[in-house]
Amino acid sequence: MADLDAAWTRLETAAKAAGQQRIVDFFRDEPGRLEALTLDVAGLHLDLSKQAWDEAGLEAALDLAHAADVEGARAKMFGGEAINSSEGRAVLHTALRAPADAEVKALGQPVMAEVEAVRQRMKAFAEAVRSGAIKGATGKPFKAILHIGIGGSDLGPRLLWDALRPVKPQIDLRFVANVDGAEFALTTADMDPEETLVMVVSKTFTTQETMANAGAARAWLVEALGEQGANQHLAAISTALDKTAAFGVPDERVFGFWDWVGGRYSLWSSVSLSVAVAAGWEAFEGFLRGGAAMDEHFKTAPLEKNAPVLVALAQIFNRNGLDRRARSVVPYSHRLRRLASFLQQLEMESNGKSVGPDGKPAQRGTATVVFGDEGTNVQHAYFQCMHQGTDVTPMELIGVAKSDEGPAGMHEKLLSNLLAQAEAFMVGRSTEDVVAELKAKGVSDAEIATLAPQRTFAGDRPSTLVVLDRLTPETFGALIALYEHKTFVEGVIWGINSFDQWGVELGKVMANRILPELESGAAGDHDPSTAALIQRLKK
């Protein structure tokens, strides 16, 4: 503990010192900087050299990782110990992408036989739906899937589908998450129940939004196909097998997973069965292989060359060392446009905690806000603030080196924007430069005095670049596993349990209390604002 406190103090001191200098100058002062801060892992190239740390800062960050015993925690996770202590569970999403002959135990019990058995059932189901061997109630093959789920049962599969979907898919995969009936209506309006397979995805099979949408989908099927017919169009993915049976899903259409897979880490499991069907099993397997490659790297690489560790430490350096309370993730890739939404759950649900597993307050700030959308679009939206706003927001910019998709010449334009933004964030543009340009254009001194500061870019805004060789199932898997392990490392260093989510409970309980009050109009005991709103919004 004393070591850890001292390591935190060293990090904070080093960050303060680094913060007095300009990032761009570190390249001049540290000849080995690029070499030390770039690495190639599982088809990803990472460049952390434009980050805010200098050599001493990086060293202090690595010392902190050692002092927090990241390596010990990593061994406990892969060893299947109950590191999700508030729920007494192991954390083994990594087993879902491990080879069938790996030796993995959850709380001492081997898991791979079960994992492989479910994988084989998923594969057989995916192939049978694609080939038309499994048909709908009226004998027609399935041409569409309606995937119903929310949070971890939605965000990962949605992103995975965006990444893997063929340009002209054989199966039209659609998602419904929200308990806003508009989403259900808009999504199903042009779907034909006779040709649609409905997959209800819920770890608990109790989530209000999912159960409401599942009920609506079942009614939509029953109307077209009758009770018995509807059941032939249902499949369920859950850890709660008793509840799926009660909903009417035939046993052979139920795909399980395990309590050692957190919702936000579940896209490697049967939760993504809809994608495995619609994109094909081979693509899904490639995704698993990519995740496993990143696992191997995370398990074996020394901390100073360990991609998830370095990305986590850059975040900690910014967040705790330099008090930067937000981070923006911008994929220069339309297929990855929902990455920030996925990371919001992964990082903010995992690490948005203010007490540790011992119930004591966290000693340092934990998860920051993460936001973002696709580049270049965001350049025409919030990048003004990123370049010239009063707060510095660290960025992660993600690109794809090679792509043959779409019209010729576009990809180079996309990449030029990615590189230009990263350079502009760091280098900025000096007032002298602006003044010289305005003078050359004949602008008056009076005008220059007001214009030049407005056109100056302070720069010195840190970014990490992640470049995928190509966007393949494998590199996409590696990217997601990179972020999972980054999130884990941060949780270890912040001293919190990254694998529970008690903070989502209160709102759920209160919504269940307010629902009957909205229906009856009889508001219970609430604060004056809520009571007035219930009166106003009641049925």
Ligand SMILES: O=P(O)(O)OC[C@H]1O[C@](O)(CO)[C@@H](O)[C@@H]1O
């Ligand atoms: O898969 P389920 O059990 O429906 O839960 C959906 C999501 O809801 C949460 O519990 C949060 O509300 C997430 O952790 C989870 O991914």
